[in-house]
Amino acid sequence: MLTDLVTKEEAQKMMELPGKVRGESFLGMINYIQEKKGEDELKGLSRELEKLGHSLDLNSIKKLDWYPIGLGAVYLTVLRRVFNWKDEDFIDMGVSIPNFSFITKIFMRYLSSSPSIFKIAPKYWREYFTVGEIEPVEWNERKKYSILRLKNFKVHPDHCLFLLGLLQQMGKLSGLKEITVQETKCPFRGDSYHEFIIRW
Amino acid sequence: MRKNQREPTLQSLEEELKNLERFIDEFSIFLPLAVCMITPVGTIIYTNRSFLKLTQYKEIEIAGQDINILFENREELEKLNKETLEKKLVEGKEMILISKDGKKIPVSIYVSLREDEKGAPVGYFLAFLDMTEIKKLREELEEKVRERTKELQERINELEKFHKLTVGRELKSIELKEEIKRLKKELEDKEFKNGNKKSSMINFSE
Numbered sequence: 001m002l003t004d005l006v007t008k009e010e011a012q013k014m015m016e017l018p019g020k021v022r023g024e025s026f027l028g029m030i031n032y033i034q035e036k037k038g039e040d041e042l043k044g045l046s047r048e049l050e051k052l053g054h055s056l057d058l059n060s061i062k063k064l065d066w067y068p069i070g071l072g073a074v075y076l077t078v079l080r081r082v083f084n085w086k087d088e089d090f091i092d093m094g095v096s097i098p099n100f101s102f103i104t105k106i107f108m109r110y111l112s113s114s115p116s117i118f119k120i121a122p123k124y125w126r127e128y129f130t131v132g133e134i135e136p137v138e139w140n141e142r143k144k145y146s147i148l149r150l151k152n153f154k155v156h157p158d159h160c161l162f163l164l165g166l167l168q169q170m171g172k173l174s175g176l177k178e179i180t181v182q183e184t185k186c187p188f189r190g191d192s193y194h195e196f197i198i199r200w
Numbered sequence: 201m202r203k204n205q206r207e208p209t210l211q212s213l214e215e216e217l218k219n220l221e222r223f224i225d226e227f228s229i230f231l232p233l234a235v236c237m238i239t240p241v242g243t244i245i246y247t248n249r250s251f252l253k254l255t256q257y258k259e260i261e262i263a264g265q266d267i268n269i270l271f272e273n274r275e276e277l278e279k280l281n282k283e284t285l286e287k288k289l290v291e292g293k294e295m296i297l298i299s300k301d302g303k304k305i306p307v308s309i310y311v312s313l314r315e316d317e318k319g320a321p322v323g324y325f326l327a328f329l330d331m332t333e334i335k336k337l338r339e340e341l342e343e344k345v346r347e348r349t350k351e352l353q354e355r356i357n358e359l360e361k362f363h364k365l366t367v368g369r370e371l372k373s374i375e376l377k378e379e380i381k382r383l384k385k386e387l388e389d390k391e392f393k394n395g396n397k398k399s400s401m402i403n404f405s406e
Binding site: 031032035036062063064065095096098099100102104105108109110169172173174175 | 214217218221224237239240241243245246258259260261263264314316322323
């Protein structure tokens with residue numbers, strides 16, 4: 001079934017993407033699948049990844065170890081193509097990530113106010129990814145929006161959805177209410193960087 | 201100049217961070233006390249295993265939720281928040297926690313305010329002591345005291361009744377003795393009078 005949907009060559013190409021990501025990102029994804037989608041889907045994902053030459057051993061992944069960012073792209077591709085995940089699923093998974101994150105707990109001291117988490121976003125990003133730079137562009141308290149740019153980061157279109165959820169949850173944790181996040185620019189749509197508008 | 205060799209490298213700092221994370225993780229799993237951490241706006245950001253066991257929630261369900269959902273009396277929670285901001289540490293506040301399945305759990309809460317270097321609140325630590333067993337024992341003890349008090353009261357009532365009865369009998373006995381005495385005297389008086397009459401009659405006949 002899988003060979004028709006994701007090929008080994010495709011997965012290999014994704015694995016060549018430069019950059020690394022913390023293990024807790026994968027643990028968060030696995031935890032989400034286990035709890036929201038069920039044990040069967042997790043086993044299914046594990047089987048499909050093995051066919052592609054990658055293992056999903058929950059016990060061997062360490063929260064703070066670094067893993068190839070391409071592996072994340074492989075996960076997302078399998079979830080989309082094999083398990084028919086919709087956009088909402090990727091967003092929802094992004095929402096759940098900060099809730100499991102050790103790094104978020106360390107950064108909690110900046111969650112005391114929304115502007116402070118906005119300012120600290122580049123540092124927070126670097127704790128998660130070895131590639132890409134977050135740039136806080138604008139914080140408009142009066143009009144209730146902020147703009148963040150993400151440069152030099154092109155991993156997977158579904159990762160953008162994942163980021164929408166992650167940003168939404170970070171905003172919520174910092175005290176913002178009724179948050180909506182929109183990606184207004186995206187390298188997968190021909191732009192030179194990602195741009196996110198967060199409204200509350 | 202020779203570089204200070206004790207200066208930590210990025211690699212050693214990463215190692216320390218991993219060790220710290222492992223330590224927190226292990227300690228969190230071991231801790232039998234239910235603990236959670238919330239942001240200044242009350243969003244749950246951390247829970248340990250005992251907390252999940254107490255509240256019956258899964259981590260994915262409760263993380264990111266407002267602490268309000270765990271309490272029946274939100275006004276009381278607001279008071280607790282104010283008190284914590286004022287005192288920085290609140291110990292042993294008794295409240296009712298609502299578990300996922302709606303069970304009301306009496307808990308004793310300990311709250312500690314977390315502050316940054318400038319003293320601005322950055323969150324709270326909360327610890328929950330399940331009072332169900334203690335309360336149950338207390339209620340059982342109170343029930344036993346109530347039962348013993350009732351038993352004692354009944355015993356007292358019985359004794360009072362007995363007392364009344366015995367005293368009444370005693371009084372009756374005294375009364376009867378008095379009556380006997382009176383009747384005896386009356387009889388003696390009558391006999392005396394009769395005796396006098398007889399002797400006077402004899403005299404007359406003489």
